[in-house]
Amino acid sequence: MRHRFLGTLAAAVAIALVCWPAAPMAEQQGGAQPVAPGDAPIPRTPDGKPDLSGLWAKNIQQDTYGMGLLAAGLRAREFTPFGLTLYEARVHQVDPDAFCWLPGVPRLDNDPYPLEILQRPDRVIILYEFNHNFRVIHTDGRPHPPDLEPSFLGHSIGRWEGDTLVVDVVGFNDKTWLDDHGNVHSDRMRVIERFTRLPGNRLQFQFTIEDPVVYAKPWTSAARVWPLADPSWRIMEYSCTAYNNVLSAAGGGTTPGPHSLGRPDVLETAGQDGPGGREGGAGGRQGGTPQN
Amino acid sequence: MSRYVWAAAVVVFALAAAPVGAPVSADQGQQAPGAARPVPRMPDGTPDVSGVWDKPARPNLADGLGPLPFTAAGRAKFEERVKVVDPVAYCYLPGSPRLMTHAGAFEIAQRPGKVIMMFEWMHNWRSIPTDGTPHLGEDAAQTLLGDPIGRWEGETLVVDTTHFSDDLTWLDDVGNQHSDALHLVERFTRVAYDRLQYEVTIEDPKIYTKPWTVRWTIPLARPGTELGEDTCVATVYGPGKPPIPDVKPGPR
Known part of the structure; x- marks a missing residue:
């Protein structure tokens, strides 16, 4: 009796696996959480995991x-x-x-x-x-x-x-x-x-x-x-040393380095942001503005 | 008893044969030898170039080509290179295709609509849309690695890159030059499970009178290879500038 049940179960599993549809990797409905009206559902990969992409x-x-x-x-x-x-x-x-x-x-x-x-x-x-x-x-x-x-x-x-x-x-x-x-x-x-x-x-x-x-x-x-970022956004380049006037002036000041990608409108003094130099990302974004 | 054994065998067979619905390249060479395995594919049949690959060194991108077809300005810029500091000494991003010319591992991760390449050197990456996203507009700022977009031509991933800077990057370690007119076309073809063919065309009318192309093969890295970390520590910030000070960790 037990063997027959296991045999049937195993066969059913085998048939299900062979017939599993190859779903596209991107959007696939799933998840059991309650969803507020209008909320986009969580996309999942074929193995059922949420897709963080x-x-x-x-x-x-x-x-x-x-x-x-x-x-x-x-x-x-x-x-x-x-x-x-x-x-x-x-x-x-x-x-x-x-x-x-x-x-x-x-x-x-x-x-x-x-x-x-x-x-x-x-x-x-x-x-x-x-x-x-x-x-x-x-x-x-x-x-x-x-x-x-x-x-x-x-x-x-x-x-x-x-x-x-x-x-x-x-x-x-x-x-x-x-x-x-x-x-x-x-x-x-x-x-x-x-x-x-x-x-x-x-x-x-x-x-x-x-x-x-x-x-x-x-x-x-x-x-x-x-x-999720606006679809018009793209991840941009950030070349820390190329944009960092503080480093190129080694000690502060506004003098750009010998080679500088910085345009005058994005150059910064050492005093404004501290030595972090984070704001040097020239090029901006395609549409949209950064959200804080 | 025999019925149970039969059912178990069916399950084992089904597990081995079932399509997963996802790219196959999760493991690298744990089954058959690399050359014997088929090229993995995305669900729509597109080749999957994902994997960790082992680039050979190619310090001179133009190796084997003979004299390059310089313009007058191009020849002058090439000869002047011995008077300037290699920009990577300042930890400027090395530019493309120079990233491809350094020996060592690089990793490709592919999904429908996107190919990402990661490099050990200065921990670099390139994010290449293959969903029809166009190049940045004409007024977008120049970049060191350029603005890459990709498309599939049959079995080949064609990556088209523009928006380079004029003099912040070199093409390779020996100092082959480009200008901001560089239009880079690279072709990646997974000719076997464990071999990637890489072809690059340099088109830069300010420096070269006509485009030139080189090609080499990149083998798959040993299974389990992970990219090492590389952080660039610039010790020089321009001629005459002092080196950066060491970061003091505080009292112990």
């Missing part, structure tokens, strides 16, 4: 630790003794982003320039306009390599928890800030990011920092929701 108009969050505390109803930042000295010392440092180094994770997610996601069955690619960066998030089940060399962006692996892509990032060096405020970290940091595509063409993003060297306990940022 697209150009997302993300917004800036300058002090992610502070905003996270606010969102959680907490007040005091909780550092280890070393963490406190590291945090207080940052005001005497130049923002590492001013040197056009890779900005680190999650800082790439916290600055206002758009990001573009391309999702494949075994990996999720994120292109960042900010400082012209990319990350590859492996979703094929591979673990972190055992002998990771410290890097600016770490090593990212992702898995799906329901409709949320949970990304685990380790292997950092200590040369980056977490955000524009200067929230700090050590090379023992572990970042957990959560990307959830919502109905209505929105992407929810939130992250958790685990860094026992700096923080007395893990903390989580406030959740943010990014809209």
Whole structure:
């Protein structure tokens, strides 16, 4: 009796698999969440996962630790003794982003320039306009390599928890800030990011920092929701050193470097934005304006 | 008992034969040897050039071509290159096609309507629409990597790039030159599962009297290869400028 049931079930599964239609990779209705009237449904890939692909108009969050505390109803930042000295010392440092180094994770997610996601069955690619960066998030089940060399962006692996892509990032060096405020970290940091595509063409993003060297306990940022960019938007080039007059004048001033792409209307003095040089992206956008 | 075994065998066979409905290239070479596997395709039959590829070094893009057909201005610019600092020393983005001439891994990720290429050198990327998006308008600012758009011609991905700067990038490490009139045409053809044919045409009427074309083959990288990270640290910011200071991490 049991064998007959298993046989029938197995055959049914086999027939279903053979006959599964090859659906196009892009828009496919799915998901069981209630959807408000007029909200675009969550597109899914053929394996049923939400499709995060697209150009997302993300917004800036300058002090992610502070905003996270606010969102959680907490007040005091909780550092280890070393963490406190590291945090207080940052005001005497130049923002590492001013040197056009890779900005680190999650800082790439916290600055206002758009990001573009391309999702494949075994990996999720994120292109960042900010400082012209990319990350590859492996979703094929591979673990972190055992002998990771410290890097600016770490090593990212992702898995799906329901409709949320949970990304685990380790292997950092200590040369980056977490955000524009200067929230700090050590090379023992572990970042957990959560990307959830919502109905209505929105992407929810939130992250958790685990860094026992700096923080007395893990903390989580406030959740943010990014809209899908207008279809006329394109991810643009950002060549940090070519546009950065502060670097080329090494110490401030308005003198452009010997080679400069900057047009007079986009040149900046060192005093306006600090040494960050973030505003150098010449070329603007096709239609639309950045949303904050 | 035998009926159960038969059903299990059907399931195993079905799992092995079922179309997934997605590009096949999730693993690289875990099954048959690379050359024996068919070229993966998108659901609509378009070749899928996704994968991690291992570029050979080609410091002289024009290697093997003999004297290039210079204009007078082109020859002068080429000969003057020995007097200027290679712009990559300032960590300016290297430009295209120079990214393709450096040895090492690069990765392509493809979906319907979009091809993304990622490079180790300075952690670069190119985002290439293949959905009919046109070039940026004439008044758009110049860029270092150019503005690429792609289309499929049969089995070949043709990438057409314009909007280059005039003197912030070189074509390659030896200093072959271009101007802001550069119109770059690249052709990517996955001639086998594990081989990508790359052909590039340099058309730049300010520098060359006629276009010239070179072609080479790029093998698939070893399975499991991941792109390494490269951050450019410029130590020179113009002649006479001091190097950037080290970032002090604070007391330990």
